[in-house]
Amino acid sequence: xxxxxxxxxxxxxxxxxxxxxxxxxxxxxxxxxxxxxxxxxxxxxxxxxxxxxxxxxxxxxxxxxxxxxxxxxxxxxxxxxxxxxxxxxxxxxxxxxxxxxxxxxxxxxxxxxxxxxxxxxxxxxxxxxxxxxxxxxxxxxxxxxxxxxxxxxxxxxxxxxxxxxxxxxxxxxxxxxxxxxxxxxxxxxxxxxxxxxxxxxxxxxxxxxxxxxxxxxxxxxxxxxxxxxxxxxxxxxxxxxxxxxxxxxxxxxxxxxxxxxxxxxxxxxxxxxxxxxxxxxxxxxxxxxxxxxxxxxxxxxxxxxxxxxxxxxxxxxxxxxxxxxxxxxxxxxxxxxxxxxxxxxxxxxxxxxxxxxxxxxxxxxxxxxxxxxxxxxxxxxxxxx
Amino acid sequence: xxxxxxxxxxxxxxxxxxxxxxxxxxxxxxxxxxxxxxxxxxxxxxxxxxxxxxxxxxxxxxxxxxxxxxxxxxxxxxxxxxxxxxxxxxxxxxxxxxxxxxxxxxxxxxxxxxxxxxxxxxxxxxxxxxxxxxxxxxxxxxxxxxxxxxxxxxxxxxxxxxxxxxxxxxxxxxxxxxxxxxxxxxxxxxxxxxxxxxxxxxxxxxxxxxxxxxxxxxxxxxxxxxxxxxxxxxxxxxxxxxxxxxxxxxxxxxxxxxxxxxxxxxxxxxxxxxxxxxxxxxxxxxxxxxxxxxxxxxxxxxxxxxxxxxxxxxxxxxxxxxxxxxxxxxxxxxxxxxxxxxxxxxxxxxxxxxxxxxxxxxxxxxxxxxxxxxxxxxxxxxxxx
Numbered sequence: 001x002x003x004x005x006x007x008x009x010x011x012x013x014x015x016x017x018x019x020x021x022x023x024x025x026x027x028x029x030x031x032x033x034x035x036x037x038x039x040x041x042x043x044x045x046x047x048x049x050x051x052x053x054x055x056x057x058x059x060x061x062x063x064x065x066x067x068x069x070x071x072x073x074x075x076x077x078x079x080x081x082x083x084x085x086x087x088x089x090x091x092x093x094x095x096x097x098x099x100x101x102x103x104x105x106x107x108x109x110x111x112x113x114x115x116x117x118x119x120x121x122x123x124x125x126x127x128x129x130x131x132x133x134x135x136x137x138x139x140x141x142x143x144x145x146x147x148x149x150x151x152x153x154x155x156x157x158x159x160x161x162x163x164x165x166x167x168x169x170x171x172x173x174x175x176x177x178x179x180x181x182x183x184x185x186x187x188x189x190x191x192x193x194x195x196x197x198x199x200x201x202x203x204x205x206x207x208x209x210x211x212x213x214x215x216x217x218x219x220x221x222x223x224x225x226x227x228x229x230x231x232x233x234x235x236x237x238x239x240x241x242x243x244x245x246x247x248x249x250x251x252x253x254x255x256x257x258x259x260x261x262x263x264x265x266x267x268x269x270x271x272x273x274x275x276x277x278x279x280x281x282x283x284x285x286x287x288x289x290x291x292x293x294x295x296x297x298x299x300x301x302x303x304x305x306x307x308x309x310x311x312x313x314x315x316x317x318x319x320x321x322x323x324x325x326x327x328x329x330x331x332x333x334x335x336x337x338x339x340x341x342x343x344x345x346x347x348x349x350x351x352x353x354x355x356x357x358x359x360x361x362x363x364x365x366x367x368x369x370x371x372x373x374x375x376x377x378x379x380x381x382x383x384x385x
Numbered sequence: 386x387x388x389x390x391x392x393x394x395x396x397x398x399x400x401x402x403x404x405x406x407x408x409x410x411x412x413x414x415x416x417x418x419x420x421x422x423x424x425x426x427x428x429x430x431x432x433x434x435x436x437x438x439x440x441x442x443x444x445x446x447x448x449x450x451x452x453x454x455x456x457x458x459x460x461x462x463x464x465x466x467x468x469x470x471x472x473x474x475x476x477x478x479x480x481x482x483x484x485x486x487x488x489x490x491x492x493x494x495x496x497x498x499x500x501x502x503x504x505x506x507x508x509x510x511x512x513x514x515x516x517x518x519x520x521x522x523x524x525x526x527x528x529x530x531x532x533x534x535x536x537x538x539x540x541x542x543x544x545x546x547x548x549x550x551x552x553x554x555x556x557x558x559x560x561x562x563x564x565x566x567x568x569x570x571x572x573x574x575x576x577x578x579x580x581x582x583x584x585x586x587x588x589x590x591x592x593x594x595x596x597x598x599x600x601x602x603x604x605x606x607x608x609x610x611x612x613x614x615x616x617x618x619x620x621x622x623x624x625x626x627x628x629x630x631x632x633x634x635x636x637x638x639x640x641x642x643x644x645x646x647x648x649x650x651x652x653x654x655x656x657x658x659x660x661x662x663x664x665x666x667x668x669x670x671x672x673x674x675x676x677x678x679x680x681x682x683x684x685x686x687x688x689x690x691x692x693x694x695x696x697x698x699x700x701x702x703x704x705x706x707x708x709x710x711x712x713x714x715x716x717x718x719x720x721x722x723x724x725x726x727x728x729x730x731x732x733x734x735x736x737x738x739x740x741x742x743x744x745x746x747x748x749x750x751x752x753x754x755x756x757x758x759x760x761x762x763x764x765x766x767x768x769x770x
């Protein structure tokens with residue numbers, strides 16, 4: 001028998017059985033009354049999950065498509081953008097803006113650290129023509145959570161009318177994010193993260209300021225056009241065929257998410273992350289992130305002399321535990337443990353038990369159960385899944 | 386109990402049980418060996434289904450996204466395009482090209498008819514600077530099948546190097562289409578049609594000539610960029626998270642498609658369409674398409690004095706039979722019966738039995754079984770599902 005798999009990567013995340021089963025429902029007419037009722041219901045649920053009073057749009061696409069939508073709906077070619085990459089996904093967001101014709105300045109931040117308000121305000125003060133700031137809520141490639149509330153306020157203190165576009169793909173539901181209260185303009189989420197859904201949907205929250213910008217934004221767009229989508233959504237439909245099965249899943253997942261409640265979801269993710277960090281350190285390993293550790297995933301540096309790739313390979317082959325590698329320049333430098341969405345305490349315990357044995361077998365002996373005790377001590381504080 | 390539904394629309398089409406169940410499989414790492422093997426296998430299957438020797442790309446998007454991909458990967462802003470719309474989806478293809486910055490000339494064809502080689506060659510002869518021709522294989526809004534082989538040859542007889550971009554979303558697998566043999570450059574398909582899958586994936590076949598054009602094409606693109614996709618596909622991956630559950634479904638659906646074989650699939654669709662037309666005419670109704678009737682769907686004009694909307698509504702409410710309305714200017718002028726993909730003879734018989742009763746109840750009396758007899762006579766010729 002092949003090993004029962006523990007999927008501990010920062011997306012796609014494990015999908016609950018009831019959501020998986022919901023995907024298998026028969027097709028319906030996407031212009032008929034059942035679909036219209038379904039879409040109106042999930043859009044209302046998304047709005048609650050997004051903590052916004054404005055309609056949230058759903059596109060059949062990966063999160064990267066959502067980032068492109070945020071850019072092309074907000075900007076005209078040649079307009080100034082200040083990007084704040086702190087890892088591979090921040091780099092991608094900046095590259096999208098550049099590719100689509102914006103004039104992009106990057107605020108440099110070493111990987112493993114968050115962007116600082118000082119660096120952002122300095123960049124904006126030198127570039128008063130800046131039209132939009134690109135921020136990453138949770139950087140999936142490094143495991144760092146940016147302080148979006150403070151960064152948005154800092155940006156507005158320099159340029160009150162600047163647009164704030166946020167990649168919240170791996171952060172939303174794992175950490176608090178308040179588009180309306182914090183003045184964020186376009187906020188992008190992705191189904192395969194803490195939403196407990198398969199990949200294939202991206203969700204976008206859009207502020208009134210973003211809608212004003214949209215009316216003037218001249219980057220060409222059709223598939224990802226906010227206006228076409230809004231017009232069709234007003235009748236409970238979409239401008240082209242929606243990904244019906246994923247919408248079925250979304251309805252069930254939203255029941256779980258709103259049933260738990262956002263504060264409980266944030267606390268649960270924070271506890272799992274804290275426990276993971278405690279266990280990593282108890283095993284004598286180092287965290288790659290130096291501050292503002294992500295509640296969604298933890299990036300780990302292997303012990304001196306061991307390769308991240310070998311550790312991942314042994315975890316998978318000998319124990320059925322799947323963790324992620326690094327990305328870009330730190331591809332084989334770190335491994336990343338995802339603990340967002342439908343991940344339980346038992347999943348974390350299984351992961352660390354396997355990791356203890358893999359380290360020992362690879363010549364980095366650890367006391368059996370030392371990571372597990374650290375985990376349990378941190379988990380003792382309250383309720384998780 | 387609510388009525389058992391017969392979904393007789395031209396997409397989303399009914400999905401077989403084994404494909405529906407395949408969607409519910411647990412998530413896996415989209416950068417790991419299981420996913421890589423899965424993707425390489427479905428790409429090989431797609432290539433056979435596409436009748437092409439070149440890799441077929443898969444994007445998590447609706448077919449409209451595939452049309453945008455075809456345009457932005459082939460053209461630079463300002464380049465000349467001759468579009469040949471014969472209905473709402475041809476109009477959309479032209480609108481996408483225009484929106485993304487092409488200079489588009491439309492060959493006018495009345496809805497219900499195919500585009501003629503004469504009209505196309507005349508337009509091209511007057512516009513030698515034309516870079517691309519946009520064609521629709523099967524026009525879903527009217528139920529007309531264009532003669533792509535003849536049109537492509539006609540276009541090349543005037544402009545040997547012109548790019549030929551084909552919307553084959555609702556036509557592929559229902560009617561023959563040979564990208565390599567007929568010299569088509571970008572061919573777009575969509576999962577929710579004869580592929581027997583839910584919506585959410587678009588497939589693109591790309592010729593060597595399209596790749597040459599791609600190297601020079603300057604329309605901005607990121608999400609739909611052929612080159613990024615090809616680079617990642619070379620390692621069995623995608624540049625961003627793929628829609629894993631739909632890929633699971635695709636593997637099962639391809640087993641069915643290649644098991645049946647393409648010639649059998651074309652014959653089956655043609656027989657279902659011929660039977661549908663015979664039944665429509667036996668009931669004294671008229672076909673909207675005047676020639677080159679679609680093998681995928683049939684557009685029907687209601688009898689004088691009855692509205693298409695009322696017929697659709699009675700079919701749905703009293704019999705559980707869901708047919709589509711018209712689109713754009715013929716929204717309530719016609720209704721459309723889809724018979725593509727996983728549709729059986731019994732499904733067609735159930736549809737026409739309901740239609741006979743709805744017509745009689747609405748004051749257009751028909752002999753009970755007259756449509757059914759016509760159906761059965763046409764179906765007696767060979768094997769269907």
